Amino acid sequence: MRIIIAGAGEVGFHLAKQLSSKEHDITIIDLDEAQIEKTGSASDIMSFLGSSTSIKILKEARVEDTDLVVAVTSNESVNVTTAILARKLGAKKTIARVGNAEYTSDENLDMIKSLGVDYLIYPEELAAREIVKLIKHSAATDIVDIESGKLSIVGIKIDENVPVLNMTMREIAEQYDISSFRVAAIHRGNETIIPSGDNRFKLNDHVFVITTQDGIKDVMKIVGKHEKNIQDLMILGGGKIGRKTAKLLEDKFNVKLIESNSDKAIELADYLRKTLIIEGDGRDIDLLAQEAIIDMDAFISVTEDAETNIITSLMAKHLGVKKTIAQVDNSDYVPLTKTIGLDSLINKKLIAANVISKFIKRSNIISSLSLPGLDAEVLEYFVKEGTPITKQMVKDLKLPKNVVLGGFIREDKGYITVGTTQFQTDDKVVVFALPEIINKVDSFFN
Amino acid sequence: MINYKVIFNFLGFLLILNGIAMMFGIPFSIYYGDDDIFTLLFSGLSISTIGFITYYLTKDSNKDIKKREGYIVVTLGWLIMALFGAIPFIVHGSIPSVTDAFFETMSGFTTTGASILNDIEAMPHGLLFWRSFTQWLGGMGFIVLSLAILPILGIGGMQLFVAEVPGPTKDKIHPRIRETAKRLWGIYVLLTFVEVLLLLIGGMDLFDAINHAFTTMATGGFSTKQDSIAHFTSPFIQYVIILFMFLAGMNFSLHYYWLHRNFNPVKKNEEFKFYSFLIIAFATLIAIGLFMKGNIGVEKAIRDSLFQVVSIITTTGFITADYELWGVFFHALFFLMLFIGGSAGSTGGGVKVVRHLLLIKNSALELRRLVHPRAVIPVRYNDNSVSKDIIFNIMAFLLFYIAIFVTGTIVMTLVGLDFLTAMGSVATSLGNVGPAIEGVGPSDNFAHIPDIGKWILSFLMLLGRLELFTILIIFSPSFWKK
Numbered sequence: 001m002r003i004i005i006a007g008a009g010e011v012g013f014h015l016a017k018q019l020s021s022k023e024h025d026i027t028i029i030d031l032d033e034a035q036i037e038k039t040g041s042a043s044d045i046m047s048f049l050g051s052s053t054s055i056k057i058l059k060e061a062r063v064e065d066t067d068l069v070v071a072v073t074s075n076e077s078v079n080v081t082t083a084i085l086a087r088k089l090g091a092k093k094t095i096a097r098v099g100n101a102e103y104t105s106d107e108n109l110d111m112i113k114s115l116g117v118d119y120l121i122y123p124e125e126l127a128a129r130e131i132v133k134l135i136k137h138s139a140a141t142d143i144v145d146i147e148s149g150k151l152s153i154v155g156i157k158i159d160e161n162v163p164v165l166n167m168t169m170r171e172i173a174e175q176y177d178i179s180s181f182r183v184a185a186i187h188r189g190n191e192t193i194i195p196s197g198d199n200r201f202k203l204n205d206h207v208f209v210i211t212t213q214d215g216i217k218d219v220m221k222i223v224g225k226h227e228k229n230i231q232d233l234m235i236l237g238g239g240k241i242g243r244k245t246a247k248l249l250e251d252k253f254n255v256k257l258i259e260s261n262s263d264k265a266i267e268l269a270d271y272l273r274k275t276l277i278i279e280g281d282g283r284d285i286d287l288l289a290q291e292a293i294i295d296m297d298a299f300i301s302v303t304e305d306a307e308t309n310i311i312t313s314l315m316a317k318h319l320g321v322k323k324t325i326a327q328v329d330n331s332d333y334v335p336l337t338k339t340i341g342l343d344s345l346i347n348k349k350l351i352a353a354n355v356i357s358k359f360i361k362r363s364n365i366i367s368s369l370s371l372p373g374l375d376a377e378v379l380e381y382f383v384k385e386g387t388p389i390t391k392q393m394v395k396d397l398k399l400p401k402n403v404v405l406g407g408f409i410r411e412d413k414g415y416i417t418v419g420t421t422q423f424q425t426d427d428k429v430v431v432f433a434l435p436e437i438i439n440k441v442d443s444f445f446n
Numbered sequence: 447m448i449n450y451k452v453i454f455n456f457l458g459f460l461l462i463l464n465g466i467a468m469m470f471g472i473p474f475s476i477y478y479g480d481d482d483i484f485t486l487l488f489s490g491l492s493i494s495t496i497g498f499i500t501y502y503l504t505k506d507s508n509k510d511i512k513k514r515e516g517y518i519v520v521t522l523g524w525l526i527m528a529l530f531g532a533i534p535f536i537v538h539g540s541i542p543s544v545t546d547a548f549f550e551t552m553s554g555f556t557t558t559g560a561s562i563l564n565d566i567e568a569m570p571h572g573l574l575f576w577r578s579f580t581q582w583l584g585g586m587g588f589i590v591l592s593l594a595i596l597p598i599l600g601i602g603g604m605q606l607f608v609a610e611v612p613g614p615t616k617d618k619i620h621p622r623i624r625e626t627a628k629r630l631w632g633i634y635v636l637l638t639f640v641e642v643l644l645l646l647i648g649g650m651d652l653f654d655a656i657n658h659a660f661t662t663m664a665t666g667g668f669s670t671k672q673d674s675i676a677h678f679t680s681p682f683i684q685y686v687i688i689l690f691m692f693l694a695g696m697n698f699s700l701h702y703y704w705l706h707r708n709f710n711p712v713k714k715n716e717e718f719k720f721y722s723f724l725i726i727a728f729a730t731l732i733a734i735g736l737f738m739k740g741n742i743g744v745e746k747a748i749r750d751s752l753f754q755v756v757s758i759i760t761t762t763g764f765i766t767a768d769y770e771l772w773g774v775f776f777h778a779l780f781f782l783m784l785f786i787g788g789s790a791g792s793t794g795g796g797v798k799v800v801r802h803l804l805l806i807k808n809s810a811l812e813l814r815r816l817v818h819p820r821a822v823i824p825v826r827y828n829d830n831s832v833s834k835d836i837i838f839n840i841m842a843f844l845l846f847y848i849a850i851f852v853t854g855t856i857v858m859t860l861v862g863l864d865f866l867t868a869m870g871s872v873a874t875s876l877g878n879v880g881p882a883i884e885g886v887g888p889s890d891n892f893a894h895i896p897d898i899g900k901w902i903l904s905f906l907m908l909l910g911r912l913e914l915f916t917i918l919i920i921f922s923p924s925f926w927k928k
Contacts, residue, residue, distance in 0.1 A: 046621040
């Protein structure tokens with residue numbers, strides 16, 4: 001596919017890197033030469049220096065032959081204008097990143113579409129929704145829904161209290177009922193393992209499990225994690241994510257929100273009627289103590305500054321808060337934060353990229369996902385008639401190493417793959433694989 | 447950690463390419479009844495077998511090529527291509543000395559065109575074909591060719607591309623490096639094909655037409671005739687070769703644009719304008735000079751002057767007239783032209799026109815900057831301002847170029863050459879031109895240079911072809927620091 005990405009910031013950079021390695025033709029437009037250089041040296045792309053709202057530059061980038069234009073600069077107006085112009089100049093589909101809930105609301109969606117913007121993403125809102133999911137399933141470190149939750153990928157930390165510690169997958173299968181989930185990937189140190197029967201759970205592993213809707217409970221039971229009962233929670237940072245998260249949570253939970261900017265705090269107090277807004281610096285330990293951080297069940301740090309988020313979360317963890325969620329958009333920090341004991345990370349750009357990837361069709365792949373820190377491909381394949389994958393049961397397929405056909409969706413219902421599963425035409429299969437064997441996996445679906 | 451496995455994997459592939467390419471000359475040997483059929487078959491098969499084994503043993507390597515691997519692959523790749531490419535000359539015995547065979551092959555791959563052969567016509571056709579073919583492969587670059595053939599992962603391909611095709615401007619004509627490589631080679635093949643047709647129309651036989659088209663498009667300069675193009679007295683043939691040397695010395699992304707009926711980038715391109723201006727200026731000056739010396743018609747004066755000027759500026763090195771017989775003024779002009787070079791992104795070597803252009807602009811602007819110390823006066827190129835980094839890079843390039851030229855000259859005098867010959871041989875090797883002045887002028891060859899001198903010149907050719915930095919980087923301590 002020919003794709004133009006406007007904006008080489010965090011989201012654009014990540015998208016360009018992810019997509020260019022998958023045989024897409026990526027052209028990137030940005031005003032900042034340094035950003036362009038950085039993106040260009042990390043991925044195989046063509047770049048244009050200039051404004052994406054310039055018709056001349058869009059034409060130079062051959063927008064008329066483009067399948068998808070993704071406008072993800074930090075400026076909402078630029079993004080919408082870019083999308084509209086691109087569409088009028090002949091781009092087949094356009095996506096614009098916005099920072100305003102008004103645009104994404106159902107009543108205005110049609111109007112926006114009629115202008116030529118096919119899809120709007122609002123990463124901060126997506127991030128807030130993910131935080132809410134993590135609060136509801138507090139034992140999980142990550143929850144990523146596939147096909148609106150028919151299957152979910154759940155991340156779990158293996159600590160000393162996990163009963164299956166040091167057991168192999170095979171031993172676990174013998175002792176427990178594991179029909180509703182499947183261990184799909186293990187992140188250990190800097191390494192990503194796609195497990196087979198002989199792999200063990202080790203201390204500090206970050207395990208990713210694919211489950212059906214009902215399977216999450218079973219997973220938690222086996223790893224000995226019961227959902228922590230959360231009632232009181234504290235949000236640090238009243239930016240877009242914090243604000244939206246508080247709004248989504250304040251009806252069911254007791255929410256405190258700390259914001260350092262007084263004007264913003266007043267505005268927040270106006271918007272969030274049930275949340276207690278506290279004006280102050282979240283790094284101030286006295287303030288946190290005063291607001292009884294010790295009694296909190298969850299601590300969510302979503303300031304603009306990743307370092308602040310990491311440090312305050314560690315502090316909260318140290319003081320005994322059961323669940324911490326930190327927004328860390330800098331992927332370089334991800335491996336580090338896992339080792340020092342943060343529970344869950346929210347990465348705005350990964351979330352945005354995962355959503356955008358649904359629009360990017362590669363032969364029979366419906367979508368691809370990135371999980372924080374995990375160096376494995378998570379792909380949703382569409383099973384076409386007569387392809388090799390439909391010919392035999394999974395155990396007879398002679399699949400290569402380092403691939404797990406985790407689960408599948410058949411007639412709108414999610415299932416976990418077992419050895420005797422035989423795929424049928426129109427199934428959607430969720431595959432976990434290390435990047436280097438994707439080509440082999442592809443051949444089964446073609 | 448340097449990923450040596452992937453380096454060997456790639457080198458294996460290059461050897462397969464090398465071996466197979468070698469055997470392309472066999473049909474001509476069969477047709478002309480030459481005695482090099484077995485040589486080519488044996489060398490070709492054994493080299494590609496060695497290549498295949500290397501490739502096969504390392505096929506499970508992690509295909510992650512980073513900057514450092516990129517530079518090592520390209521440098522080693524060029525070295526082994528020249529080493530293995532020399533084998534058929536040695537096996538056949540037509541160039542018995544290893545030094546000479548390596549020099550000839552390196553001169554081929556780097557499209558220099560300096561030769562040690564005293565009697566080219568005595569060579570069997572298969573080997574002559576291989577000699578021209580090395581230039582054709584080296585012209586657009588076999589690393590770029592491999593990128594078009596091999597499914598190399600995106601970013602690794604770019605590291606290789608940058609190491610083989612450096613240059614101050616980046617002209618990606620397609621978002622994907624592999625597609626860019628395919629298009630560049632596509633244009634190269636197309637232009638070569640058209641030239642073969644025109645040369646056939648001009649009366650060359652098929653063998654000569656193919657060989658000369660290869661070496662013209664590569665701006666190489668190897669000929670199948672001892673007298674180079676002077677052998678073909680037909681003005682038509684000479685004009686065709688002038689045209690294609692000119693095209694080969696242009697940035698190939700411009701060819702891509704005009705072939706797609708997009709003439710704006712060509713019209714806008716300042717390097718192309720300056721390149722054309724330099725050629726016209728030198729050719730006019732020399733044509734007038736020749737005409738005033740007398741004994742020559744207007745057309746012949748223009749043709750001789752144009753041919754020699756285009757040939758030297760594009761770094762091809764074909765010759766239809768010995769400029770050394772024209773007098774010392776012309777001598778000096780041609781020596782100067784050795785330092786111009788083709789356009790960036792062309793098959794030509796040398797300093798490259800765009801570097802001169804940007805430096806001239808910068809130096810001129812420096813005067814204005816002195817008058818207005820606080821003014822912001824950027825160098826503009828093709829309507830865009832050029833960043834200081836690029837200007838510094840070009841300055842460093844030119845400084846290295848001059849330093850290497852001076853050092854090289856001194857070393858060559860130590861080897862036993864006279865001063866002018868030493869200067870000429872170093873300038874022509876570093877610029878990948880071919881002929882130079884004095885002892886290595888258009889009518890001489892490099893056979894008389896001592897062996898050690900030939901190795902030095904071979905190294906300079908490679909240094910020049912990869913535009914200095916790729917090789918210099920490998921010699922810098924920071925490259926090897928963890």
